[in-house]
Amino acid sequence: MKTVHVDTGKPYDIFIERGIIDNCGEYISKISKAEKITVITDSNVAPLYQWRVLNSLEKCGFQPKVHIFKAGEESKNLKSISDMYDTLAQFNMTRKDLVVALGGGVTGDMAGFAAATYLRGIDFVQIPTSLLAQVDSSVGGKTGVDLPYGKNLVGAFHQPIAVLIDPDTLSTLSDKFICDGMAEVIKYGCIKDAEFFQNLADTNALDHIEDVIETCVSIKRDVVNRDEKEKGERMLLNFGHTLGHSIEKLCNFKGITHGMAVAIGMVLIAKAGENQGITESGTADEITAVCHKYGLPTTDKASFAEMANAAKNDKKASGNSINLVLLNKIGDSFTQKIELDKLEDFITT
Ligand code: GLY
Numbered sequence: 001m002k003t004v005h006v007d008t009g010k011p012y013d014i015f016i017e018r019g020i021i022d023n024c025g026e027y028i029s030k031i032s033k034a035e036k037i038t039v040i041t042d043s044n045v046a047p048l049y050q051w052r053v054l055n056s057l058e059k060c061g062f063q064p065k066v067h068i069f070k071a072g073e074e075s076k077n078l079k080s081i082s083d084m085y086d087t088l089a090q091f092n093m094t095r096k097d098l099v100v101a102l103g104g105g106v107t108g109d110m111a112g113f114a115a116a117t118y119l120r121g122i123d124f125v126q127i128p129t130s131l132l133a134q135v136d137s138s139v140g141g142k143t144g145v146d147l148p149y150g151k152n153l154v155g156a157f158h159q160p161i162a163v164l165i166d167p168d169t170l171s172t173l174s175d176k177f178i179c180d181g182m183a184e185v186i187k188y189g190c191i192k193d194a195e196f197f198q199n200l201a202d203t204n205a206l207d208h209i210e211d212v213i214e215t216c217v218s219i220k221r222d223v224v225n226r227d228e229k230e231k232g233e234r235m236l237l238n239f240g241h242t243l244g245h246s247i248e249k250l251c252n253f254k255g256i257t258h259g260m261a262v263a264i265g266m267v268l269i270a271k272a273g274e275n276q277g278i279t280e281s282g283t284a285d286e287i288t289a290v291c292h293k294y295g296l297p298t299t300d301k302a303s304f305a306e307m308a309n310a311a312k313n314d315k316k317a318s319g320n321s322i323n324l325v326l327l328n329k330i331g332d333s334f335t336q337k338i339e340l341d342k343l344e345d346f347i348t349t
Helices: 020-031 046-059 078-090 105-120 131-137 167-172 175-192 194-202 205-226 233-238 241-250 258-275 283-293 304-311 340-347
Strands: 002-006 012-016 036-042 063-069 098-103 123-128 142-147 150-157 162-165 321-329 332-339
Touching: 002 205, 012 020, 012 205, 020 046, 020 098, 020 123, 020 162, 036 046, 036 078, 036 105, 046 063, 046 098, 046 167, 063 078, 078 105, 078 142, 098 105, 105 123, 105 131, 105 142, 105 150, 123 131, 131 167, 131 175, 131 205, 150 241, 162 205, 167 205, 175 194, 175 205, 175 233, 175 258, 175 283, 175 321, 175 332, 194 205, 194 283, 205 233, 233 321, 233 332, 241 258, 241 304, 241 321, 258 283, 258 321, 258 340, 304 340, 321 340, 332 340
Parallel strands: 012 162, 036 063, 036 098, 098 123, 123 162
Antiparallel strands: 002 012, 142 150, 321 332
């Protein structure tokens, strides 16, 4: 078992262990005084894991209940949150009770947001089952939902009281969803760790996925410890995401995963950095090679003008400018404010 300790305002541990799903009750009983636990999960994940989680919780003396919502980003809205509040209230959940988020990024973000706001905040535990959630979204306390105006426009920082990562759950994911998570894995190498990036190039990450997950969450932990509320350094975790979000938006979030869009965004911004004489020459090619190795695309049909225009409504924009994450070289990143009007010129290569 691997343990990574997070030292945010509310400290907690991330446990990485094959089969931990079957022992989640024991872990939770050590850190929570809850009587009732609502397990929030989606219609894809429920048939795979809900009984294993519920059995373990019951065995440890908890009164568990499950709330299932329809799988997919389309469900990530305030109506789904309202349905979750109904379940929590009808189950008479009190301040000492607990929510468990069982699933991928959408589940973690929404269950976390419901927990952050129900009774002005109750505890929650993340049990992420997708690679993207295991290496990125389950750690660091970002919770929220989409509005018709854009992704993640309503939310709260609410740290879980534990993250239980079971790498065995990755065996049920299709290649598409493994690729989705690999883009975030590659991102960590790009922004903070050249040796890790090289390791992704030289080996098959899936052959030593527990080490890979541990490295990613440790990098994220270090960043979040220093900047929990994203005032500065945490923005580095958005490398590739500004143009990635534009691409997702231009595709209406259909036919392209978040990871695919981020992979394209990382390569485009590295190319722009090279073009501007900021990023070491050859960096974009290195990122391209690793993305292709893990089945990720690195080009898109959208024009630079369309991407720059789509970025104007990005929530990372502040006033007339946006914080772009750039690389000096692999493993060495920084943010640079750029006026939105100058973005198209900046990224055009
Ligand atoms: N996924 C980026 C962050 O948590 O800050």
